[in-house]
Amino acid sequence: MSDLHFEVRDGIAQIILNRPNAMNAFSEEMLDLWIDALQTVRDSNDIRVVIVKGNGKGFCAGGDMKEMGAGRGFYRSDEDRVTTGLARKNSLWKKVQRIPLLLEEIDQPVIAQINGAAFGAGLDMALMCDIRIAAEGAKLSESYTKVGLVPGDGAAYFLPRIVGIDKALDMLWTAKVLTANEAKEMGLVTFVIADDELEGFTENYAKKLANGPQTAIRFIKRAVYQNQTMSLRSSLDMISSFMAITTELEDHREGVKAVTEKRKPKFQ
Template sequence: MADLLFEVKDHIATITLNRPNQMNAFSEEMILNWIRALETVRDSDDIRAVIVKGNGKAFCAGGDVKAMTAGKGFFESETDITSTGLARKNSLWKRVQRIPLLLEEIDKPVIAQVNGFAFGAGLDMALMCDIRIVAESAKFSESYINVGIVPGDGGAYYLPKLVGIDQALDMLWTARVLTAAEAKEKGLVTFVVPDDELEQFTLDYVTKLANGPTTTLQFIKRAVYQSQKMDLRSSLDYISSAMAIVTELDDYKEGVAAVVEKRKAVFK
């Protein structure tokens, strides 16, 4: 079977990491298929929301350590085994680093459904998502230091934005393993749910988003992320432009009518 599964149903795309016997550690095939899946999500008007999850007992263990012992870098091509630093840098850029760059282009909600272990780059892949829904038994660690490498996929960018610089450095320097409750306390995850409710909770959450006013949801996401890089005046200018657009849409008219008529809105 493919190392990554991709399906679309009821306007929801599901990306499933599918190497359960390897705790869904990355392979070249997985990364390349992940890139193609995200390009489809970005370009498809039919897709309104995304779930990223792992098959089996783990979300993702990050890079494949066995590949490293075979003389390959974490994210290098299996056909391009080379010891040069430049080649390893380019391998990261052409493969795993494409994922956060593509996610930055996607205005649709992207939800991580995390079970089991989310370690190293696996944790970072969850951090790149907008919302993290995790099982009570899930475990989290920035484990790069254990094999003497740096967070090459963007963890040093995402982690301090969620937990603060000091907490991020502590996690990256010590590789301490956090429980789901500890991760929630640090602001690393959004929801913690019982293991047997994870699948349904996530589906219900994403279904609600997929049935919401699509353009408005996308504008809200972009406004939140863009405002982190703007001054107040620029942010207000951006959001007023978005308001001018969404108030001309049918979803706005339906939403107002539903409130006035005291019924549930039905968005297209």
């Protein structure tokens, strides 16, 4: 069985981390398959929504400490048996850091379905998603300092943008473990759902987005993220272009007609 499953049904893609006996900690195979899956999503016109989740009792425990301790996955090549700083940097760039860069290119909504533990880089993979839906029993932690590491995959970028600089530093410095409700209180997760309802809630949320007006949904995502680094003038110029495009589409005409006829639009 592969370390990651990728499947698409009714326009909804699922990226399922599949190392349950290791709490879905990253392996080199998992990262390679994850990168392939995200490239497929990015280039597809048929995939409308993506769900990222873990198989078994946890979402993702981050990097596999056994592999890291043995130096596996950080060599320059299969023949190289000297782990160096440069080799490790290059390994991060070619593997785990490809994931946030690919996610930045994806216009479709990406949902993290968090069950059990989301620790270290596992939590950071959830932060890279657009929506985070956590089970009540989930535990979340930026656990890097427990093993004397810095967050190498983007936590220093994503976390302060979500919870603020002070809360991000507190989480990163202390490696505290948060409950799902504590994480929601600080804005780290979007929804907290009963453990036995997590799967159904996430699927229904994804279906709602998959049935929505796709161009408008993707333009909204693009506008929200690009606005983080744009001036007001540039933002308004961009959004007026998006408005000009969407008003020409059938989804807009159907939506207006549905409002006037006091019914649901056909795309819902």
